[in-house]
Amino acid sequence: MKKEITFNLNNEETTVEVDPKWTLLYLLREVLNLTGTKEGCGYGECGACTVIIDGKAVNSCIFPVLEAEGKNIITIEGLAKDGQMHPLQKAFIEKGAVQCGFCTPGMIMSAKALLDEKKNPTDEDIKEAIEGNLCRCTGYVMIIDAIKSVAAGR
């Protein structure tokens, strides 16, 4: 039986009809066509589906959709403003932190959650923030560099 839920998605009040068995990821990708958020493992292991819910990085692939009710959700699509990329997005490109790109949206969301919480993260903080995001191309060095450059640049 479908139910109606309302939540704030990328700064817009959104009301949709959902099936209780859906995950938040399914709603985002298959219903709202926000395909920037990726599905990797589907079991909360890889972090490709990371979104920010009430300021915290969360795996959307194992997040029951009905729990989204009333929440404040940011996806990768919500970062760019007025046609301008978010500093993290720019840094990832400049530092060569993107190869195949599949992990990038999740990686950037985890990084954003960290930078929103801590202005000057240490290397350890950065590693801890992205420990739930698997990247099979870059070896993480460029990614950590990119996040560090944004933290230092402000």
Place this chain on the structure above:
Amino acid sequence: MRGFEYYKPKTVKEAIELMVSLENAKFIAGGTDIMVLIRQKKISPQSVVSLRNIPELAEIDTKDGLRIGSCVTHNDIDKNEYIKKYYSALTDATSQLGSRQIRNVATIGGNICNAAPSADTACPLLVLDAKAVIIGQDSSREVDLDEFFLGPGKTVLSRGEILKEFIMPRFNENTGSSYIKHTRREAMDLPILGVATRITISITSGNEVRCRDMFCTIDSISNILERLKDEGLRCEDVRIAMGVVAPRPIRAKKAEAALKGKIVTPELFEEIGEIAASEAQPRDSVRGEAWYRREMIKVLVKRSLAKSMDRVIRPDEAIYPERLW
């Protein structure tokens, strides 16, 4: 995936009533295990009752000892400075569980109710003498955590009962605790072995430990203890718990009895490790073989005891980074 109805009760009472009235229902808290099991089609409940929107389950109270609601997330525990200082073993476990994304939603009650032999928070709660407060339809009871686990995935909870919170006593001043998770990776891994200890010590030779800085050397534990021998550090009280060595997390009670009341020496620690290993019944599994686990218990029991003592002797921990352990 088969469909299910999703309920979001606001109170414990409402949640229990739902659970009793519904057919084939499952409680869900953080969902990091349940949602995976549902997606893997290992379970297919008709109804899912969420405990996420019940405020009374999400409280931490530090007024008299420690009370942690079952739906407190690992991240909430992680950030709590009071817990870090006085119940350090718990922070050791919550900071190393899963990933940031998992810790943000996964709850301590969920970790315990799954009753996995590898549950990270189980060993710390065991050494911190935690009691589980269980609420039923028209009764409530308190159960020692040591009696809570019955086997893999099995607990004393019956249908319609909810684990409300954990209660832990306040400990004597000279008490330190720690948990060591033995893994191949630092993130997203289950332990090959988990060992937690809590120790209360008294200094029989005087008021202060003279060579407290011994703990920040890179010396072996036996050498550190050798030098501490003259200080006359006596173990007043001790708890040792081990995970992934039996069908459920267990306490090494014989090892505890052998250490309690004695002056700490390297030889004694050696013996304690041996006794703890003899109390375990580890199995061969993908993560490690039984003989290896048994050998590592000897090492980790000593290391965790030393780490707990370190926390008594150098409570600020500013001298050497914790990673040493």
